[in-house]
Amino acid sequence: MKWEKQYRERTTNPMQTLNINILEKINSPQDVKKLSVSEMENLATEIRNTIINKVNLIGGHLGPDLGIVEATIAMHYVFNSPQDKFIFDVSHQCYPHKMLTGRKQGFIDPIGHPEISGYSNPAESEHDHFVIGHTSTSVTLATGVAKARDIKGEKYNVIALIGDGSLSGGEAFEGFNNAATLNSNFIIIVNDNEMSIAENQGGLYKNLSLLRETNGTAENNVFTAMGFDYYYLEDGNNVEKMIEVLKEIKDIDHPTVLHIHTLKGKGYKPAEEDKETYHWQLPGFLDKKDTGTPIETYDSITTDYIVKKKNEGEPIIAITAATPGAIGFSKEFRKELGEHYTDVGIAEQHAVGYASGIAQNGGKAILGVLSSFIQRSYDQLSQDLALNNSPATILVYWGGISNADMTHLQTFDIPLISNIPNIVYLAPTNKEEYLAMLDWSVKQNEHPVAIRVPASSVISTGIEDKTDYSILNKYKIEEQGQKVAILGLGNFLTLAKEVKRELAEKTNINATIINPRFITGIDTEMLDNLKQDHDLVITLEDGVLDGGFGEKIARYYGNSTMKVLNYGGKKEFTDRTPLSELYRRYRLTKEQIAEDVIKTLSL
Amino acid sequence: MKWEKQYRERTTNPMQTLNINILEKINSPQDVKKLSVSEMENLATEIRNTIINKVNLIGGHLGPDLGIVEATIAMHYVFNSPQDKFIFDVSHQCYPHKMLTGRKQGFIDPIGHPEISGYSNPAESEHDHFVIGHTSTSVTLATGVAKARDIKGEKYNVIALIGDGSLSGGEAFEGFNNAATLNSNFIIIVNDNEMSIAENQGGLYKNLSLLRETNGTAENNVFTAMGFDYYYLEDGNNVEKMIEVLKEIKDIDHPTVLHIHTLKGKGYKPAEEDKETYHWQLPGFLDKKDTGTPIETYDSITTDYIVKKKNEGEPIIAITAATPGAIGFSKEFRKELGEHYTDVGIAEQHAVGYASGIAQNGGKAILGVLSSFIQRSYDQLSQDLALNNSPATILVYWGGISNADMTHLQTFDIPLISNIPNIVYLAPTNKEEYLAMLDWSVKQNEHPVAIRVPASSVISTGIEDKTDYSILNKYKIEEQGQKVAILGLGNFLTLAKEVKRELAEKTNINATIINPRFITGIDTEMLDNLKQDHDLVITLEDGVLDGGFGEKIARYYGNSTMKVLNYGGKKEFTDRTPLSELYRRYRLTKEQIAEDVIKTLSL
Numbered sequence A, B: 001m002k003w004e005k006q007y008r009e010r011t012t013n014p015m016q017t018l019n020i021n022i023l024e025k026i027n028s029p030q031d032v033k034k035l036s037v038s039e040m041e042n043l044a045t046e047i048r049n050t051i052i053n054k055v056n057l058i059g060g061h062l063g064p065d066l067g068i069v070e071a072t073i074a075m076h077y078v079f080n081s082p083q084d085k086f087i088f089d090v091s092h093q094c095y096p097h098k099m100l101t102g103r104k105q106g107f108i109d110p111i112g113h114p115e116i117s118g119y120s121n122p123a124e125s126e127h128d129h130f131v132i133g134h135t136s137t138s139v140t141l142a143t144g145v146a147k148a149r150d151i152k153g154e155k156y157n158v159i160a161l162i163g164d165g166s167l168s169g170g171e172a173f174e175g176f177n178n179a180a181t182l183n184s185n186f187i188i189i190v191n192d193n194e195m196s197i198a199e200n201q202g203g204l205y206k207n208l209s210l211l212r213e214t215n216g217t218a219e220n221n222v223f224t225a226m227g228f229d230y231y232y233l234e235d236g237n238n239v240e241k242m243i244e245v246l247k248e249i250k251d252i253d254h255p256t257v258l259h260i261h262t263l264k265g266k267g268y269k270p271a272e273e274d275k276e277t278y279h280w281q282l283p284g285f286l287d288k289k290d291t292g293t294p295i296e297t298y299d300s301i302t303t304d305y306i307v308k309k310k311n312e313g314e315p316i317i318a319i320t321a322a323t324p325g326a327i328g329f330s331k332e333f334r335k336e337l338g339e340h341y342t343d344v345g346i347a348e349q350h351a352v353g354y355a356s357g358i359a360q361n362g363g364k365a366i367l368g369v370l371s372s373f374i375q376r377s378y379d380q381l382s383q384d385l386a387l388n389n390s391p392a393t394i395l396v397y398w399g400g401i402s403n404a405d406m407t408h409l410q411t412f413d414i415p416l417i418s419n420i421p422n423i424v425y426l427a428p429t430n431k432e433e434y435l436a437m438l439d440w441s442v443k444q445n446e447h448p449v450a451i452r453v454p455a456s457s458v459i460s461t462g463i464e465d466k467t468d469y470s471i472l473n474k475y476k477i478e479e480q481g482q483k484v485a486i487l488g489l490g491n492f493l494t495l496a497k498e499v500k501r502e503l504a505e506k507t508n509i510n511a512t513i514i515n516p517r518f519i520t521g522i523d524t525e526m527l528d529n530l531k532q533d534h535d536l537v538i539t540l541e542d543g544v545l546d547g548g549f550g551e552k553i554a555r556y557y558g559n560s561t562m563k564v565l566n567y568g569g570k571k572e573f574t575d576r577t578p579l580s581e582l583y584r585r586y587r588l589t590k591e592q593i594a595e596d597v598i599k600t601l602s603l
Helices: A002-009 A037-058 A063-067 A069-078 A095-100 A138-151 A170-179 A204-213 A239-249 A269-273 A298-311 A331-340 A348-360 A371-386 A413-418 A431-443 A490-506 A524-533 A550-556 A579-585 A590-600 B002-009 B037-058 B063-067 B069-078 B095-100 B138-151 B170-179 B204-213 B239-249 B269-273 B298-311 B331-340 B348-360 B371-386 B413-418 B431-443 B490-506 B524-533 B549-559 B579-585 B590-600
Strands: A085-088 A158-163 A186-192 A229-233 A255-261 A316-320 A341-343 A364-370 A393-397 A424-426 A449-452 A476-479 A483-488 A512-515 A534-544 A563-569 B085-088 B158-163 B186-192 B229-233 B255-261 B316-320 B341-343 B364-370 B393-397 B424-426 B449-452 B476-479 B483-488 B512-515 B534-544 B563-569
Touching: A037 A063, A037 A069, A037 A095, A037 A239, A063 A069, A069 A095, A069 A158, A069 A186, A069 A239, A085 A138, A138 A158, A138 A170, A138 A186, A138 B316, A138 B331, A138 B348, A138 B371, A158 A170, A170 A186, A170 B170, A170 B348, A186 A204, A204 A255, A229 A239, A239 A255, A298 A316, A298 A331, A298 A364, A298 A431, A316 A331, A316 A348, A316 B138, A331 A341, A331 B138, A348 A364, A348 A371, A348 A393, A348 B138, A348 B170, A364 A371, A371 A393, A371 A413, A371 B138, A371 B371, A393 A413, A393 A431, A413 A424, A413 A449, A413 A534, A431 A449, A476 A490, A483 A490, A490 A512, A490 A534, A490 A590, A524 A534, A524 A550, A534 A550, A534 A590, A550 A563, A550 B549, A550 B563, A563 A590, A563 B549, B037 B063, B037 B069, B037 B095, B037 B239, B063 B069, B069 B095, B069 B158, B069 B186, B069 B239, B085 B138, B138 B158, B138 B170, B138 B186, B170 B186, B186 B204, B204 B255, B229 B239, B239 B255, B298 B316, B298 B331, B298 B364, B298 B431, B316 B331, B316 B348, B331 B341, B348 B364, B348 B371, B348 B393, B364 B371, B371 B393, B371 B413, B393 B413, B393 B431, B413 B424, B413 B449, B413 B534, B431 B449, B476 B490, B483 B490, B490 B512, B490 B534, B490 B590, B524 B534, B524 B549, B534 B549, B534 B590, B549 B563, B563 B590
Parallel strands: A085 A158, A158 A186, A186 A255, A229 A255, A316 A341, A316 A364, A364 A393, A393 A449, A424 A449, A483 A512, A483 A534, A534 A563, B085 B158, B158 B186, B186 B255, B229 B255, B316 B341, B316 B364, B364 B393, B393 B449, B424 B449, B483 B512, B483 B534, B534 B563
Antiparallel strands: A476 A512, B476 B512
């Protein structure tokens, strides 16, 4: 993993002496119940220091966890987990919960750090009820939990913790809407820290603001409007007051919202002051140095292009769904764009439909979104965008076989997007291709276009790509050879070239290298031509094989004698598995592929 | 199409003499502007009669359109379409709009009926801005339209019409949240007819009810809470009052909600009284006769099974997302189930997450959903359900190559569901298999299971299926032959048998017939065995080929000499195309397939 490498590369161990007298004694929620208020306050400080220390060592979510410490302690003090069930939204807020439920070693001891994931996970503890990583799910899942409890005639509290921006996701709203109809215990804690990942966006947050200003007394209240009982606590970082209000609503017999106001990043000054930057941090943030001249990345190439177009007078609208930082939409970029920029909040469905609406009305919409999150908008890609042939541009970032947590894999975007009619999904392999594709996409008015932004450092040919991408599904022969043709899609063109060299060394085969560029179509002419002097076609794609690019090539050659070997990821959820291990598992090394070629061709 | 057949089968033409003196003169919205109020009232009656007549002839949406007549007339009277842009949600409410925008012949003249679709469509008229069929999209799309208008410095009204239950969908909420941040003209008309397709569900509707009761004056108001200006009109079926309020908000310079109360089904007594039944009707409803003893369908098999399990004390929860009628969850069934039934409203994301929550807590969730709508919950299928291995049951109805409107194709569920890890997707081919799979799914606790309910009349073997479906990915050889093996998935096992007969007649090949049963996995043992005495494997699937079942078989055989022919739908949006035409286009007739076999094997 990225951090493992960075961790190993560190020459000094910056771990501070952790003063954890109280935390040391906490092995389960039962131990929390024995503490006095002042001990709990000290415990909060110890938990904070431990979080800061761990995140500094291996990276992770900082601000959200620092903000929710007291609330979590109070929840474990008042309720009886796991009988009472806590269901975390944006479960990156669950570090304190993990520390109080038998998993503190994963935070205290650097060796144990990788053992405990950054998200809730039933495999780790009976106190976690779901694997959760994408947001806006807690109320929905908890509604199901409560319904099953009721139908089985059981009694206990079901508590969903939501907040930190995830209220804006459609699934959250759908969950609220149904939860309100329960005739039984159901508690939603809305952790209102005035933030999403970047600033909170949208009309809903106006109401939260009004409620904060009126200490929860405003008559106009989205929660009571939907039929919830409602409690407000201004100081959600006060453990004593949190305990008081939780005791009041414990065992309540109807759907109830507890709205608490907390300080994101609390206890670490820089995180309190710059909430967006410290939402998540890479290792070593405590002694971060000036990193010198910024290097060119695909992020910076993108934002430079967008700014240029905007300055040329194009009706560009750059859109993000709450992850501007992850895709290089920096504060400077946003300021520069002004009205040409929209952060819709955590609302990917809306983001895609909004882009379609803009495109249909002559605007140039460019939505940047991570592979893992584009899957939150399949129906919008299909109905709002593709069916309307709206010429919006969707930039899919980070797509590829992934060493991420199982909730944030970036492996499934190709089957997701490429089997929808009308969308042109492109896989550039270098800077010049990427820019040419982006520019074509913005200029044209015929197709919805998605571009899989290369997930690597920048490769540049230095030669402008003058391809006319309006001629769809034309693959490019990078190197003409014979007998074996290797189709290296996007990120994996590099691997294709490595395999070619390996084959040249191990056999006398001079393989053909093809850069498909188009994920969503077959270059039948080229594939037919290959039949003349090739016996084997290899496809390499940086994503799950099932439903992906390679299978379509296999289908195309099904009635011929051409052999086809497809390489890519397996259909599985992996969890923080190092890329090197995944590549070996999927036979995605040049040695393994060469071995397979030799076997298949009986060389 | 179904209705075409039914139409042809009718022996008498029940078309009544349409009295359409005013409608006859309306060729564009300009003509509406010339009318007096009383003429508009008469026009409303004429439009109603025309709708009733057309729906009686060819089927379609009835109640929603009858309710929105006056509002539509008033909209065209006050605004200037297409400069001012109307964007319809659940665009099945757009019949009156179509009649006023040059398309009345499609409603008056039976020959023209099929020309005009039941949903908004820019290909038909400049007054339609999007192809829309799935719900909850209008505010999102309109927000994009308004944003593009603003960035280009243009001025006109953008009006989204939402309602009839679609407010509960997450995309609608996400749209409201972002729309509230516009600093410009934006009008949302909320058509509150107190209904979804069935009863309105959820907390949001409590607020609508409060607003109705207080004539829009209640302080607690979800719309103003989110920052919208707000207007209320109690009698949304009064054209004069509609005109008055629309004049008031025309050219308004900030986001505004106009909440109108209308009567679904207005003007047709049975539709006013039984809003659910008359939401949509098949042809001939005006002279509907007693249909005699109900026949057994896969719907009735399903509901009978659910009732039986519930009565045996299983913690069953049957779930629908607002389409109980389409899947046989009748009023009697719902009453029988009581607390064991949930209609979450139009909220498919929540429906899947809710099912997962129930399953994780020991309940037996059975979600019934149409193929076209399951795609509204990809992320929930992946994250909430599959990643958690929640043993819920998803019944996918109507899946297959489809003669429906392009917004309601049922063709994409296989690539959508089957490329997600952990889910077991099953394709039963007859009643006994279906019941065995359903029963296994409800009993087991290991896998999320989806079952593609056969889209045909019931086929029964009369022999109980005792297969142990916990042994995954075991295909079944229905008839052992040689040389050619035909894998007939689900609905298409019947076609496989037809092809076998055709081949037997045309060649001397006695083909093997295989019933895969499992969509989500490969029976490698069986596929390997086929290599011994088969040269060609054919796959038949009732859905889009791209990303589907057959391509995985082609991939598997890629390194062998086995030839593979994949048959299924093309990746395209079709629009009310007859099945016979689609089958011919996709070479899905026994004659075409036999022809291909002869060619491929050079017989």
